[in-house]
Amino acid sequence: MSAAEKEWTRLLELLDEREIVLRATGERLGYLAPAGAMDEEVTGLVRAHRDRLLSTLTGAGTALAAAPAGVAQHRMHGAHAGSADPAVWNITQRITLRGPLEPARLADALTALTERHESLRTRFPDTALGVLQQVLPNAPAELPVEDLRALAPAGRAAALAEATDAEIRRPFDLAAPPLLRARLLRPAEREWVLLLTFHHIAIDGWSLATVLDDLGALYRTGEPLPEDPGRMTDHACWERTVVTRATVAACADHWAGVLGGTPLSVDLPTDRPRPDRRSGRGETVKFRVPAAVAEAVRRYAAAHSTTASAVLLAALARLLGSLSGAPSVLVLLSNANRTRPADEKVVGLLTNGLPVLVPTGGDGGFGELVDTAAETIASALDHGVTPFRMLVEPLRERGVVLPASYPQIMLAVQSTPPIALDLPGLTAEVEDLPGPSTRADCSFGLTPDADGYAGQAEYDADLFDPGTIRGWLDALVADLAEQLEVPLP
Structure with missing residues (x-):
């Protein structure tokens, strides 16, 4: 092992032993540490290996921000990896809409939603620094639209059931966000069925209420919402100093x-x-x-x-x-x-x-x-x-x-x-x-x-x-x- 690798190994050991939390925002490297943890040895090693730490945190610069996974996210990452059927961690909502829906407007609102809430565009790699949450740049939301109006009633019902079952059973890849899938079906002239599926690592019951409330507001206004909802990366860093x-x-x-x-x-x-x-x-x-x-x-x-x-x-x-x-x-x-x-x-x-x-x-x-x-x-x-x-x-x-x-x-x-x-x-x-x-x-x-x-x-x-x-x-x-x-x- 080279001298540089020995230093890197020593740095990882010290970060773990002293429970020092590292995070990255763009090219900025930050940390949260107990009193006295960042002594001369640790500070010197962090400076010497700053570029490698940033590269590990951000996935060689592909992530906008990174932090350790939250405590529950870390547990969920392990549960997902150990599940015979990872789709058990899917959260699927079937939303029946009646009225003059505009699919393009809804797709824009979904794009704004994933921009607003970083967890929906976050990946969770297992790295030398542990399981991380890496926030990726936003991308236009995919909203495939399937028109079922030409089918007979039994065919429409079967197509809806098949689509719903497929969403429930289709697992996510935690390394490949977004961790939100959307699918829109149209069984009648003024009736739509929106299927929204999330991975549980990105959302809980409380979050779901926030997500649907924000989706409605973004659809209505077509503009970003003014207030800052807070970030999961911030919560996770705070949590790691408490747990x-x-x-x-x-x-x-x-x-x-x-x-x-x-x-x-x-x-x-x-x-x-x-x-x-x-x-x-x-x-x-x-x-x-x-x-x-x-x-x-x-x-x-x-x-x-x-x-x-x-x-x-x-x-x-x-x-x-x-x-x-x-x-x-x-x-x-x-x-x-x-x-x-x-x-x-x-x-x-x-x-x-x-x-x-x-x-x-x-x-x-x-x-x-x-x-x-x-x-x-x-x-x-x-x-x-x-x-x-x-x-x-x-x-x-x-x-x-x-x-x-x-x-x-x-x-x-x-x-x-x-x-x-x-x-x-x-x-x-x-x-x-x-x-x-x-x-x-x-x-x-x-x-x-x-x-x-x-x-x-x-x-x-x-x-x-x-x-x-x-x-x-x-x-x-x-x-x-x-x-x-x-x-x-």
Whole structure:
């Protein structure tokens, strides 16, 4: 090894050991470092290898800006690479539009959208400096338009179904942005179907609301929006100074104390034996929590000085306890993770999961269970700076016996801004399309709307039949209504 290569290797070791964050903006090299980290040795090596650092960060100058991947993005990069079916990380929206749509105007708005939000035109290479996000120059959006009006009704329906399925199943290449695909189909004179597909590394549920809101504004005005939405590269650099090795170790110590002596596997009754190797095949069942029950959830939460999430988590814990006989259950609760005002409009993957260990019953009844769920969520938020998935191996090293298929159960109660698309002269119906894969034994999602909560359960099709999951969901809604003393319609 040459002297220069030895210096380069030493520099990489020091950057990692001292948790120094490097970023690039054009030809400018910047850093964030703990106090005392940039000593004479590191400073000298950075100066000596500045050109190589910039080349690595920017992909030999092809990127406009670069920074380390965010914590959740780094995890998603690994999950994508390790997935038998990377399309499991697709997020596809089917938007039915009725009215006088202008396709060229929509294509221009999509181009302006990817210019505005850097995550949509970012690639994620694994380099000597780790997994990076490299922001590329913008390019005109591709919006293929397919006219289905000449087809018979059955043919139009089949063509729409085929196009939708193809978008859901077509994986992204994280090295080849954009990480947004758009496809427009026209089944009738004044009806259009817009398919928007994102990779999860570039967007989360909160971001989706921002993206659709901005797309509508860009279509309406035809001009760039004035306010700065914030950048994922900025968030990631800040985050890397907060989620340090010391933070991870402290969080692992905390959760080991909370979880260490508790059985954490939920032995749910399955329709088939658990296979040695999961196929990843998943299905989705939709359900609804009626408006009267949803309103009762909000009133009950207010009376207990907590959130709807605590009430719904308590109801889910009761269901899982009745199915498994477990005295407590571990649920991974989705958290928007936007604690800073600067992150409110950032488009990217910020979401993390909070582990909540909740009893499934108790002498104090449902109210006590809700209070316990609220306290557990609050404690998890206090120690939630490090995503729990980063702690799985450190916890196992500390003797915590997590389920082999962790996470088994996930819950997402959406608190995002409304997900809607407002285009002048058109009505828009937005539908989230679940993919054919699963990320857990069972994931429950609830989104508030004018008619209560729209819910869906994504489940492992290796284990469960749809009728089984449907029965669980009916029992969940019925028990929630009974605990809140609301008659079901």
